[in-house]
Amino acid sequence: MSVSTYKIPIGPIHPSLAEPMTFNFEISGERIQSVDLAPGDNHRGIEFMGRNRNVVQIIYLAERICGICSASHPFAFCRAVENAAGIEVPPRAEYIRVIISELERIHSHILWAGIAAEELGFNSVLYLSWKVREEVLDLLEMLTGNRINYGMFMIGGVRRDILAEQVPKIRETLQYYKDAYQTLEDVFLKDPSIALRTKNVGIMTYEDALHLASVGPTARASGVKKDVRQDQPYSAYADMDIKAITPDIYSGEVNGDVYDRIIVRILEVFQSVQIIEYCINNLPEGEILSEPKIVKLLGTLKKAKGEGVGRHEAPRGEVIHYIKLNESENPEVWKARAPTYNNLMSWLPMLQMQEIADIPIVIASIDPCIGCMDRVTLVDPGSNKKQVLTREELVKLSIEKTRRMVR
Amino acid sequence: MSGGSIVMFIFNIFAALIIAILGIIVGLFYKGIDRKLAAMLQSRVGPPIRQPFLDFFKLMIKENIVPENAVPWVFNGAPVLALVSTITILLYIPFGPIPALLGNSGDLILIAYLLAIPAVALVSGGFSSGSTYASIGAQREMVLMMSYELPLVTTIIVLGWRLNLAYPGLKVFSLAALSANPIWGLIGPLGFFGALLLLFTLVIVTPAELSIVPFDIPEAETELAGGVLVEYSGRNLALFELANAVKMIVMGALTIALFFPYNIAHLFSITGFFACIINILFFFFKLFVVIFFEATFIRVALARLKIDQASTAYLIILSAASLMGLLLVAIDYLM
Numbered sequence: 001m002s003v004s005t006y007k008i009p010i011g012p013i014h015p016s017l018a019e020p021m022t023f024n025f026e027i028s029g030e031r032i033q034s035v036d037l038a039p040g041d042n043h044r045g046i047e048f049m050g051r052n053r054n055v056v057q058i059i060y061l062a063e064r065i066c067g068i069c070s071a072s073h074p075f076a077f078c079r080a081v082e083n084a085a086g087i088e089v090p091p092r093a094e095y096i097r098v099i100i101s102e103l104e105r106i107h108s109h110i111l112w113a114g115i116a117a118e119e120l121g122f123n124s125v126l127y128l129s130w131k132v133r134e135e136v137l138d139l140l141e142m143l144t145g146n147r148i149n150y151g152m153f154m155i156g157g158v159r160r161d162i163l164a165e166q167v168p169k170i171r172e173t174l175q176y177y178k179d180a181y182q183t184l185e186d187v188f189l190k191d192p193s194i195a196l197r198t199k200n201v202g203i204m205t206y207e208d209a210l211h212l213a214s215v216g217p218t219a220r221a222s223g224v225k226k227d228v229r230q231d232q233p234y235s236a237y238a239d240m241d242i243k244a245i246t247p248d249i250y251s252g253e254v255n256g257d258v259y260d261r262i263i264v265r266i267l268e269v270f271q272s273v274q275i276i277e278y279c280i281n282n283l284p285e286g287e288i289l290s291e292p293k294i295v296k297l298l299g300t301l302k303k304a305k306g307e308g309v310g311r312h313e314a315p316r317g318e319v320i321h322y323i324k325l326n327e328s329e330n331p332e333v334w335k336a337r338a339p340t341y342n343n344l345m346s347w348l349p350m351l352q353m354q355e356i357a358d359i360p361i362v363i364a365s366i367d368p369c370i371g372c373m374d375r376v377t378l379v380d381p382g383s384n385k386k387q388v389l390t391r392e393e394l395v396k397l398s399i400e401k402t403r404r405m406v407r
Numbered sequence: 408m409s410g411g412s413i414v415m416f417i418f419n420i421f422a423a424l425i426i427a428i429l430g431i432i433v434g435l436f437y438k439g440i441d442r443k444l445a446a447m448l449q450s451r452v453g454p455p456i457r458q459p460f461l462d463f464f465k466l467m468i469k470e471n472i473v474p475e476n477a478v479p480w481v482f483n484g485a486p487v488l489a490l491v492s493t494i495t496i497l498l499y500i501p502f503g504p505i506p507a508l509l510g511n512s513g514d515l516i517l518i519a520y521l522l523a524i525p526a527v528a529l530v531s532g533g534f535s536s537g538s539t540y541a542s543i544g545a546q547r548e549m550v551l552m553m554s555y556e557l558p559l560v561t562t563i564i565v566l567g568w569r570l571n572l573a574y575p576g577l578k579v580f581s582l583a584a585l586s587a588n589p590i591w592g593l594i595g596p597l598g599f600f601g602a603l604l605l606l607f608t609l610v611i612v613t614p615a616e617l618s619i620v621p622f623d624i625p626e627a628e629t630e631l632a633g634g635v636l637v638e639y640s641g642r643n644l645a646l647f648e649l650a651n652a653v654k655m656i657v658m659g660a661l662t663i664a665l666f667f668p669y670n671i672a673h674l675f676s677i678t679g680f681f682a683c684i685i686n687i688l689f690f691f692f693k694l695f696v697v698i699f700f701e702a703t704f705i706r707v708a709l710a711r712l713k714i715d716q717a718s719t720a721y722l723i724i725l726s727a728a729s730l731m732g733l734l735l736v737a738i739d740y741l742m
Contacts, residue, residue, distance in 0.1 A: 008539045016629040030543075030714060119629045121620045121711025127449040193621065193710040356543060359711040360629045 005033050008356075012041045016119055016360035018365060023347075023363070030355045036349060039384060043374040046264045050334040054303060055155060055301050055325070056294060058334060062321070063149050065336060068111065071104040071316030073336065074153035076321040080235070081155050084325050085301055087291075089235075091284040093157035098236040099170075099279045100144065100152050101312070102272040106177065107211075107317035109217075109265040109272075112367045113188060116262065119302055119360035120197050125187055132180050139173045142166060155297060156290035162283065170280055177273050182267070188262050189250070198258040202350040203360035204311065205256055210296075212345045216317020220246050221261040223254035226399025228313040240278055258365045265367075314339055314353035316367045337366045338372030362364040421497055422508050429551055430497045432693075434652030435459040440695065441655070441703045448707045449580035449631050459652060463645050465725055466556050471641030485532030486639070486646035492524035493653045498712075500660045501586055504670060504686040514580035518661065522559075522616065525650055526552045529618075529625070532647075533635030544634025547714045548625035554721035555615045560614075561729040564606045566665060569736055594739050608729040612659045613701040615721070616650060621709040622717055641689025657700035659697045 011022040020041035026033040033211035046065055050058045053123040063070045075097060082089060087099075110133040138146045143371040144150040144160060152158050162170075188194060204214070209222035219226050227244035245267045247253070247260035254260065279281040310321045317339030324333040343366040350362050378387040390396075423553065439456035446453020473479050491658045499513040499521075526548060533545030567580045573593045577584050615622035626634040633639075639647060670686040675687060 006539065010541070015632050121623065121627070121629065122709070123620075124449045124707045125710075127451055130449060166653065185527060191710075193712075197710055266700070355713055355715070357627070357630055357711075394495070 004028065006279070010359060010363075011038075013042040016113070016363065017027045017370075019368075021368070021370045023359075025351075025356075025359070027356060028124075029403045031355050032351050032356070032359070035351045036320075036346065037344065039344070039370065039375070040376070040378075040388075042370050043376055044371070047334050047336060049333070054298060054329050055323075055331060056298060057332070059112045059153055059155070060151075062336065063151065063153070066338065066369050067148055067316045068108045068369065069104070069108055069319065069338070069372065071101045072312050072319050073321070073338075075101055075235075076310040076312040076314075076319045077323070077334075077336070078153050078155050079310030079312065080308040080321040080323040081310070081311060081325075082308070085155075085304035086306075087300075088269050089157055090287040090290060091148070091236075092161075092286045093288045093290075095279045095283050096158045096162055096288065097153065098159075099162065099276050099304065100140075100150055102275045102279075103136055103140050103143075104150075105272045106269050106316045107133055107140070108367075109269050110136070110184075112364070113262065114266060115362050116258075116361060117188075117194070119364045122194065125191075125194075128187060129184070132177075132184070135173050135176050139170060142169060154289060155301070156395065159287050159289075160308075161288050167280060170276070173227055174273050174277055174280075177269065181266075181270055184266050188266055193261060194262075197358075197361065198262060200255065200257050201358050202258045202354060202365055203256050204256070204346055208349045209256070209346070214317070214346045214366075215339045216314070217261055217264045218317065218343045220244055220347055221254075221264045221346070222256035223248070226252055226318075228311050228318050230367050232311065234311070236279060239273075240275060242271070243274070244364045251276070258361055261365045281299065301325065303327060314371075316340060316369060317343060318373075336372075338369060339368045340366070340373035341375070343368070344346075344373060347366075408633075416689055424496050424585045426508060427674055429654055430494055430550065430647055430653050434649070434654075434656045435463065435658075437655060437694065437698055438652045441698060444699060445471045445707050446705045456716075459648070464613065465649060466640075466645035466648065467560055467642055469641040471643055474537055474638045477638065477700075478535040478537075481531050481535035481608060482638075483643060485528040485535070486650070489525040489528035489532075489565055489650040490646045490653070492521050492528070493657060497653065497659045499582065500603065501582055501664055501668075502619050502660060502687070502690055504683050504690070506583060511581075512614075514578065515567065515579055515582060515585070517661045518582075519560060519563055522657070523552065523556070525654060526616075529635050529647075529648075532639070532702055533625075534555045535560065536635075536638035538638050540631045540633070541635055544625045544627070544637070548635055550714055551624060551721075554718045555612045556723040557720060558608045559612045560728040561726065561733060562665075563607050565601075565605055565729070565733045565736055566590055569598075569740070572740055582664050586664050589668050592664065594736060595742070596735045596739075597742065598739030601732040603664075603737060604728050604732035604735065606662075609662055609665070610701050610731065611705075611725055612721075613662070614705050615717070617655055619702055620706040621712045622712060624714050627711060651710070655696070655698060655702060658701060659694045662697050663690065663693050664689045665698075 005026045005028045008025050009022060011017055012020040012024060022038040022041065024038060046061055053061065059074050059077060063071045064072040109242055110129050112130035114126045117129065140150060141147045143162060144152050144164060152160060158180040204222045206223045208221045209224045215226065223246055225244040225246060229242045230244045245264055247263040250263045250267060291300070300369050304325045305323045305327045312319050319339055320337045322333065322335040323331050326332040345372065346366055347363065351359065354362060378389065380387060429502045436456070438459040440459060443453045443456055473482055480582055490512065497507045499507050499518055503508045520572065530545045530548050533541040559565065564705055566585060569590060570585060570588055570593065591599070594602060618626055631637065636644065636647060
């Protein structure tokens with residue numbers, strides 16, 4: 001029997017999406033038959049802008065790739081440059097970097113939890129979780145001067161130290177989050193009406209997560225024990241024994257549904273609290289920058305030649321920055337790969353055969369960041385029409401370019 | 408027509424107008440209270456209580472857009488139909504000590520029908536607006552309507568049936584008779600639990616009638632961007648908002664008339680005009696409490712259900728609850 005379907009577009013502007021992105025759904029009754037993703041509404045050409053600036057100026061840009069991951073992108077970028085130019089980071093700076101990144105993870109995960117509740121029409125929980133989130137934002141403001149774009153990262157270290165008189169306030173906030181765990185668990189994991197909407201919804205199997213190369217909490221909720229902090233420890237994470245958090249730690253089973261993604265994120269908030277606690281207790285003494293004079297640093301970087309890769313476990317998954325320095329003022333190549341880019345295709349198995357009512361929460365469940373992810377938009381300047389390249393066309397174009405370069 | 412009946416006719420028209428205007432004002436006022444209370448429960452500051460009035464006036468001066476592929480007469484007619492039918496219900500419901508204006512010519516059965524009309528208006532408005540989102544919303548509204556009618560009607564029938572057993576010969580479905588003989592006085596302990604179940608049914612049906620969380624599935628902001636109302640703007644949207652505010656009063660007043668029709672003036676042995684004032688004030692207090700539990704509290708405490716979950720909840724769970732109520736009341740009578 002053939003199923004008669006109708007199309008509904010979600011996006012580019014829709015109340016459940018914080019950023020522009022289009023989903024074209026084929027729906028039969030209330031069931032999703034197929035979905036086609038059409039990104040490309042939010043490309044800002046940041047990498048191109050970066051190639052016209054020097055490396056220190058790019059930190060400013062990298063921080064603004066994403067409003068939420070504003071510690072993760074500069075972290076990965078600085079690590080890429082340090083990798084390319086062979087710069088050593090002082091231990092105290094490594095610890096401060098980790099503290100800021102983990103504070104960011106707390107704020108990002110709780111923000112996500114609030115948004116997820118709103119997608120379910122549960123506004124009380126949205127307000128509750130964002131109220132809980134305020135504490136960490138206050139702490140970040142005290143430590144860095146800003147609530148969102150922290151401006152802490154610098155090639156070879158961090159720009160601001162954590163002072164002894166700030167430590168009690170950090171401990172107080174950590175205690176607040178330890179106490180808040182009970183509230184968050186009651187509200188998200190024990191509430192029947194949230195369980196009703198999230199259990200067995202948007203399932204991604206272990207195999208799918210591996211095939212589609214999902215990263216971060218999205219992959220971990222499907223049982224893939226994948227975490228850069230665990231697999232390739234870096235920075236201060238190397239001093240700690242960090243284990244990837246999978247939902248079976250809490251519930252004893254892995255379903256790969258939205259509920260499991262909530263579990264992973266709630267547990268990660270408290271993993272972050274422990275990491276920060278360790279960092280505060282073991283904060284080494286010493287410098288916070290390998291080269292405090294920026295002019296001198298730029299001079300070194302201008303002479304550097306080589307490629308560097310920086311990886312970091314952002315709240316949404318692994319973020320990779322690649323940089324190629326070629327003895328010039330500006331880098332030759334700068335490439336940022338945000339976690340959402342990997343997680344994009346996870347939507348396809350998740351949305352298959354779900355109901356219309358599940359769309360917002362499933363889309364939100366990978367914590368998408370379209371601004372980070374959008375790669376390129378092909379626009380015909382004459383007709384102002386957007387264009388989509390197929391795989392064959394892309395291969396053809398790549399071959400042509402390779403031939404041009406060989407010649 | 409005799410002179411007396413003409414005077415009566417004119418009086419009725421004026422009274423109906425006053426009731427309509429008062430109903431709208433009180434409805435918007437309670438909506439403001441509802442929003443303020445919900446905000447306080449969510450630890451927000453919330454809008455001022457007069458906000459629904461401001462919203463209404465704002466919508467009235469906004470442009471009223473009719474989409475190109477809409478059916479204009481249905482699209483524009485639906486909000487008027489919704490408002491008129493809701494206000495009509497007000498004429499049949501007693502407000503505390505004040506008897507219903509048309510109490511003699513209509514009864515509960517008529518009210519049950521009239522309650523369905525705003526939903527039908529929403530459905531036709533949604534289908535006629537020519538938008539996919541609105542069509543999905545309209546389909547959901549229909550499913551929801553069919554799901555909650557059975558428990559609602561069961562409740563009404565049981566109340567009338569029990570009254571008929573107690574006082575045969577009375578006009579049992581007239582709200583005046585039901586208010587004069589509240590169910591609690593007619594039944595024994597077993598029937599008490601039955602009546603509690605019926606009250607529970609009515610309380611749970613109300614959020615769907617008012618399309619608020621968890622049963623705001625036809626409008627579902629985050630899914631359908633407003634669903635049935637997605638294409639409505641300006642005056643038409645304002646009329647739908649008014650209908651919704653009035654419907655809140657209707658549902659509250661209906662619950663009070665069926666289950667809590669008590670007055671307090673005689674407790675203080677006050678009579679005459681002051682008794683009337685006190686009873687009216689007490690009625691508004693009851694309305695406040697009922698709306699708090701039927702609307703504000705429920706929408707703050709729950710997440711939105713899916714349409715199949717809501718349908719199951721009404722058709723199976725709530726119908727079972729109301730039938731159980733019927734059974735208990737029946738057993739109570741036979742014993």
